Amino acid sequence: MAMGKCACGAVEINVPDISTKIGACFCDTCRKINGGGPLLGVHGDSELRTSGDAQIGRYKSSDWAERGFCKNCGTTLFYHLMVGSMDYIYSAGLFDQQEFEITEEIFTDAKPDYIGFLSEKSVKKTAKQVFEAVNKNGA
Template identity: 30%
Template sequence: MSGPEKSAMRATGRCLCGAVAYQVHGPLRDVVNCHCRQCRRTHGHMAAYTSVRRADLHMTETRGLKWYQSSDAARRGFCQECGASLFWDSLDRDSIAVAAGSIDEPTGLKTIRHIFVADKGDYYEIDDGLERLPKGHGAS
């Protein structure tokens, strides 16, 4: 790294094994917890996502990166070595959702809302006082 790229770097992250790693060279949205069925199935529970501009996401290791077309509108990026779920990439947006748990700490982020609460699992409650939206994203 050198010059402007280094100074603009806001975050780094990786999967469990390191076969997928990235840097973020721009602002990160605060974290939104998604309770939809797809997120719960692929993450094992609700998914905590920040979001960054696609152009600000710089992959530094892609050896394990594989994409799964999870719907007509989006694909999910995961590590085929360790199974980590890392990215949700909606094809009609210029941003990409990055799993908050993959970001190196301190992240400087906070959780601001829950989405797709209408689809949440029946095995837990949401009682942290944060905004709850029945469906999708109030902000992306």
């Protein structure tokens, strides 16, 4: 069980079976929402377990996903797929334990030159490669 909180503490999120792998996304929307840097996302499942539902704002950023944030402090909470698996992908910064590794970096063609890649070992995919993989999986 991993327990996560936003900066002000109004939203607590519990993830029973959290991944140790981080996917970093450099797309335009992620960088706008996250202060210029990529979203560092950790995969959960399709159920959101939170004690602070009333404090969670949701922004539909595309036809297939919405993003959750704390209405009080603005912390990025999650990216939520609204098609296919319906999974929640949580902001890595929420969690007390930080035993993660960056295994994937996506939308690399949107990464500005002033940000380097985060890991030498990660799999790197352009926007085109991401959309091709999604279509193959039928999501």
